[in-house]
Amino acid sequence: MPGKGAPRSLSGLAPFLRPYRLQIVLAGVFLVLAALTTLLFPLALRKLIDGGLVSADPGQQAMGLREHFLALFGVAVALGLFSAARFYTVSWLGERVTADLRNAVYSHVLRQSPRFFETTQTGEVLSRITGDTMLVQTVVGSSLSMGLRNAVMGLGALAMLVWTNPYVMGQVLLILVLIVLPSMAFGRRVRRLSRASQDRVADSSAIAAEVLNAIPVVQSYTAEARESQRFNASTDSAFRTAVRRTKARSVLVAFIIIATSAALLWGLYEGTQAVLRGDISAGHLGQTVVYVIILASAAAVLGEVYGDLLRAAGATERLMELLGAESDIRSPAAPRQLPAVKDGSSIRFESVRFHYPSRPDTPALRDIDLEVRPGETVALVGSSGAGKSTVLQLLLRYYDPQQGRILIDGVPIGELALDDLRAHIGLVPQDAVIFSASALENIRYGCPGASEEAVREAARAAFADDFLSALPEGYGTFLGERGVRLSGGQRQRIAIARAILKNAPLLLLDEATSALDAQSERMVQAALDSAMENRTTLVIAHRLATVQKADRIVVLDHGGIVEQGTHASLVAQGGVYARLAALQFSA
Incomplete structure (x- = not known):
């Protein structure tokens, strides 16, 4: 099972990402190209200011402006194409990995022994398969890509700022390091609260699944108000935990944005002083301003993404717990016939x-x-x-x-x-199980490849043919969830027909x-x-x-x-x- 550290818990997703190495490489290429294209804007802007606006000859100035604006448009076109390709590739990857993860968890749970279900509520399992995988999808298909893109842009902008203003930005860089360290420490608290919030939501799902599967009993005991109150108490607990998580995450984001902006504004102030002293040109300052904006925006986005990663880390931990559950009933390595x-x-x-x-x-x-x-x-x-x-x-x-x-x-x-x-072995249980499917598919569950005539023969042997033929669409009639459209005796005869068809x-x-x-x-x-x-x-x-x-x-x-x-x-x-x-x- 993954370690309990912050986003390190996302390492459990590695086996699900590995089959799509080509798509990951393509996404990375498009991501880097989009980020580098964004970093070209300040350079084009500097040339526009210094070369197109400062020129004394009006004719040369007009020609220069036209060329510089065409260059800027070319950069914009490249950015749009690379961003679209990155978005499509990453979104596809997120959907595919999430589907694979959901399938793997569901298949693994189906093979657990009854001992597993003695201690794990069905509603909680459903919450993990749906809610937790959606959080993972958000990260893989969106947040992670945004984070990497902004990390590349932020590092690129920072490198350019250090290269063009080494003394001032060296000091800013030191301040940024001092900002990151407490942010990571505070992030661990956000991750713990994220995990707790998801656990509380799973508790609510478990209560809802249990009660909805027992609606006739609940209503017969006029317990609707009591069950609503129990569910409300559970959702209120989830709400309070989510509020604590949101507060902690809000403080984290605010700290990152304010501290980063303060450091960058100080660096920008030093740049304006350099222009006044004549040390740098106006275009150089314009370039610096845009790089500062890029770096500040990247820091803000990374703060948001870090919060998403912490939530997804909690979700991944919960999913890996399910995948890590070992059934005590397993087939032998070399089975006999x-x-x-x-x-x-x-x-x-x-x-x-x-x-x-x-x-x-x-x-x-x-x-x-x-x-x-x-x-x-x-x-x-x-x-x-x-x-x-x-x-x-x-x-x-x-x-x-x-x-x-x-x-x-x-x-x-x-x-x-x-x-x-x-x-x-063929089994006819005391409580006949009817699936949300047609009568034909319910009987065919005992032998998926059976012909329709074989199904009808099994139904006749179980004395179910008469009432099934009388249904509105005959054997093709949808029987409703848990067979609510049938009497207890009819459900039992379908279960018997299913076992007869299996012919074990x-x-x-x-x-x-x-x-x-x-x-x-x-x-x-x-x-x-x-x-x-x-x-x-x-x-x-x-x-x-x-x-x-x-x-x-x-x-x-x-x-x-x-x-x-x-x-x-x-x-x-x-x-x-x-x-x-x-x-x-x-x-």
């Missing part, structure tokens, strides 16, 4: 013990030994918190167990590439029928029975009526397996399952 199977995959848990990172003292699974044969349907039942969903999360390798191992078709899942492992050897059903009414449940259960043929299936269910036909029922309690067998055998045992069955079926 799963054997081809026809009738589903085998699963084996060997002495698996696991606790969630956020609850290290509470085991979610305790010494689990479980074997599932190819093509077998095994139901996991038990009270809430017994460890059922944890079994599925470990199979998908969202987490790794602290003890023991899990094998699919005899291969430890830690030795498989994550993409290969998860491509081998191993199927995981996490309360797949929990959101369905009795009629829909019977239809979907029939579809699931068909989908489970020739594949291994793990089913989580609280409603025991949906798992009575399972080949085997495994009962979990407090993270351990306490019973397993068929529905009839477990009822006959009179244990935990029998008590759960008595409660449900008697009700």
